[in-house]
Amino acid sequence: MYAFQYHRPQSVADAAALLASDSEAKILAGGHTLLPTMKQRLAGPKTIVDLGHVAELKGITKSGNALVIGAMTTHAEVAGSEVVRGAIPNLARLATMIGDAHVRHRGTIGGSVANNDPAADYPAAVLALNATVVTNKREIKADDFFKGLFSTALQDGEIITRLSFPIPGKFGYAKFAQPASLFALVGVAVAQTGSSARVAVTGAGSSGVFRQTAMEGALGKGWSAQSLAGIATDAGKMMSDIHGDSAYRAHLVGVMAKRAVAQAG
Amino acid sequence: MFFRKKDSDRAPEAAAPPAAAAKAGDGTVSVSLTVNGTPVTASIDPRTLLVQFIRENQRLTGTHVGCDTSQCGACVVHLDGRAVKSCTVLAASVDGGKVTTIEGLAKDGKLHPMQEAFREHHGLQCGYCTPGMIMSAIDIVNRKGTNLDEATVRHELEGNICRCTGYHNIVAAVRAGAANMSSSRQAAE
Amino acid sequence: MSATGIGASVRRKEDQRFITGKGHYTDDINRPGQAYAVFVRSPHAHATIKKIDTAAALKSPGCLAVYTGADVAADKVGGLICGWMIHSKDGSPMKAGAHPALASGKVRYVGDHVAVVIAETLAQAKDAAEKVGVDYDTLSAAVDVATAQSNGQPQVHEEAPNNTVYQWHLGDKAAVDAAFAGAKHVTKIDLVNNRLIPNAIEPRAAIGEYDSGTDSLTLYTTSQNPHVARLVLAAFIGLAPEHKLRVIAPDVGGGFGSKIFIYAEEVICLWAARKINRSVKWTGDRSEAFLADAHGRDHATHAELALDGDGKILALRASTKANLGAYLSTFASSVPTYLYAPLLSGQYNIPAIYCEVDGVYTNTAPVDAYRGAGRPEATFVVERLVEVAARETGTDPAEFRRKNFITAFPHQTPVIMAYDAGDYDACLRKALELADYGGIGARKAESAKKGMKRGIGLSAYIEACGIAPSAAVGSLGAGVGLWESAEVRVNPTGSVEVLTGSHSHGQGHETTFAQLVSGRLGIPIEQVTVVHGDTDKVQFGMGTYGSRSGAVGMSAIYHAIDKVIVKAKKVAGFVLAVPEESVDFKDGIFSSTATNNTLTFPEVALQAYIAHKFTGAQLEPGLKEGAFFDPTNFTFPSGVHICELEIDPDTGATRIDRWTAVDDFGELINPMIVEGQVHGGVAQGVGQALLEGAVYDKSGQLVTASFMDYAMPRASNLPSIKLAMSHTRCPSNPLGIKGCGEAGAIAAPAAVMNAITDALGHENIAMPATPLAVWRAAQKSPTKMAAE
Structure with a gap:
């Protein structure tokens, strides 16, 4: 791993400020894509903004006809959530199919969607369910969000805060x-x-x-x-x-x- | 998928890290966590992985590294009661967390039932994947209960690779260990 | 049988440290003042090194030294060796290129060692390594073993024209040709034995240490055979005289062959430790293991079987191209020759066999022994051949095998081996029964109702292991003897230390060897410690591979115990004041018909050391004996494995439903451990058949360079294994045991592929039978095709 500066903000606002002040800063979510890449020195961000301690990015709620999942919610939390199981049971099931148990304990829905790995599971759900990706700046419809391999509509410094899934039939x-x-x-x-x-x-x-x-x-x-x-x-x-x-x-x-x-x- | 291939033809100079990055590493970060019940505070290089912190800083070498792609599970420890791959977690990220390693399982010289089960059922050969296997096995019990069928155990072990045992005896050990955790009421840490 | 003696499934003594995280693997060791080594590796499969610029790296923070091939050459560090001479058909010796520890002028595979960077910390070493500027002139690469010998292909070594290391053969070609000419039926197949990457879960590691006070070196390393490593490092590579070099192989996290060999990294760590007068540590990461650990298998074979009108085998012939990679690794030359072709008789009475093997250089990682080493390749040829022959002649595959089994022993095959004992039909009968072979038709019908294809496959394997005897392997070109040594040291209190030249890296020697001592000396197993893996403690040994530690290593202990008992009886005679000849020793008690008094083993041990009851003229004090054991033959474990599986033709996914194995390992010391060895071997064989395969692209880049692309067997890929034993005592060692470490990996691939081809209804699929491969094959009509 190359050396980097590390920040552990407590709020989305603080995280956004850190990202705004450093164009080379990278967001660390669950770390299960970024850290292996950094370990092999295939990525060398100079600054890491770790969202792991931002409490407002966690949590699962049902809001009207939508299931809303905070970006830093882990796959295990989605898989085990009674709210998810009640609203979209097979979304919980999908979460059980990501990686392995250990990965699911750290990997997050926001990280997965932001990374848009062409072989990741969540992007398929987000797109099929016509979900909305909510960031600290705007709301992006799924059809407008995924832009090709490892590429999304996210702009520099933009942080996914939650995903809103309309509850389907x-x-x-x-x-x-x-x-x-x-x-x-x-x-x-x-x-x-x-x-x-x-x-x-x-x-x-x-x-x-x-x-x-x-x-x-x-x-x-x-x-x-x-x-x-x-x-x-x-x-x-x-x-x-x-x-x-x-x-x-x-x-x-x-x-x-x-x-x-x-x-x- | 996870990784884009390194451009093997790029000039060697291009591979060098920017000077600024090296300088950025001069700043350390403070981390406080609990390791096997003992509070620890340290000032560390931010790039220190949890597994490095455990092995090098804490000198607990039971947690192993077997790959660099977060697949083999030799490095599995419990973080706040859940199994994680300590090779894919920054130590700095787990500030305030509680870490349990293989060394923290036995209490007062008495082995954890899952440790006993691995010995009783010959669930290990070279021993290298074993700490991660045992930590994962306890996590399976914590998540799935003490009455585990073979298919569940085989599926739940997908994050741990063993090259020696063919898993036959590991599966037997996990099932027996789970049952023993039930009887010894030691299921949760 | 005592609770801890021979034949008991004693729980392993070594497990306490492994299950509590107290094992001591090489990377767990840190030495005072230790520096860290990182290797600069070739990104090219084949290139000329025009220039290496180390100036920037040397200025990098913390960098202590950067060395290249020029430094190695200047210090006259010997090259890495291949210790087995193979001669071609024409009598000429194999044509081997030089193998310097750091590349000299040319790199020959991706991962080849170009330079080493040593720094205060690992991160600093990595930083500095990126600053080493290497100017390459890339060359086209010879990657495919099938074409590497053609004219115009890139030449890996000048010494080996057309990349041909040797053209070796075995058997009577004229007799085979005559048998084929008279055959009623000939079965022909083309097989690829896929290239495997060993992937012991502990990556290789090494720490070199120099003591300037005594001018001696110590190497901590992940080795299956520390004494062989010391011999090679001293006598051939010339790093230190043998008595000034200590090699320690502590707990080792699996080997499977890949940790037999003497690699560049340990040579360089040791050499550099003296140069910088600091301990130098290198720990490989998984990516390096993929690129630069010796790979296994990689054969392309055409084979034919000649049958008479009754379905009896008349002859077998095989022609194999064996990929040896870019350099000859330590035992590479022997694997596709003497460890392969002599097993082509399988369990069958085959009057004539002829095999020719071309050993071929390519611009890929060196290929050497991997669990089974040659015997899995042979078994795959034989068991695929007989299966296809049975199908082509409309014979039940079990019946076809039975009809051709060898039934009288000893049996001299036409290819060197003299099988000493066995009962092949016993294993077959038992396996068919346990697998409910008769019920397969109904189970296939059930699967078909669900749209699935079910298949069953047999593999009746035999192998030659317990690798030895020295005279035999010497006559075949081995550069070393293959005996084993043991020393049994009895302490004055009667506890025992056993020093063995075998090395345990998962095999459980600390338990099985102690069982032997406990059983024979009648002392509690807790009173026995097994010492291995340190050249300063154990005088010499040949190490662990070729399933030799039981049959050879334990037999040496057996003989040393014999000597201890002889001596102890003499001591007891003096103490009991009875004639030595009257002393009997049983269950730990010395008695004599001449007295009612008895002595326990610890009492005699103490008397041996205090030496009050005899004079030095009568008897030497002390109780310590050693033995070197060299058997008279290999051991020949055999058995039948049956794989039953189900294929989803929509996806190509294969699920193994049942695995039945009946193995004959002769007498068993610890059945639990023996079964564990079979389980592990089967998993590696299933891995080869369904999941694993090293893939290089045309330019020589390794495509399967991590666990993300190289599929390792997981728990969910494997079934529980139904395992039973048959017991034909081995006559060539005092314990009657046969090697069990590799059998599963030898048996399994053919069983899986015979089952898959049974399910598909044709033979047109190669290993690994990945979902993609199976799906493609399932598109083809289920008619018998010529061959794979």
């Missing part, structure tokens, strides 16, 4: 894990609100998480796994690596979408 997530990393080789999240459906795919797309609109159309007409029969995903837009070539990933999108619908009920 149905939600499901199915993941096929990459055997080594346990990240999603393909993960598909499906949501139904009223009669409209949203389908978001992680792990597979060469531009990161994306919506599978043909599947959304089919599920909008009839919410069942069978409705997805014969709907192909363009292999040309899939990633390819030793764990899965683009044809395999495109195929798995179909398989996982059906399983996600079945899980959603």
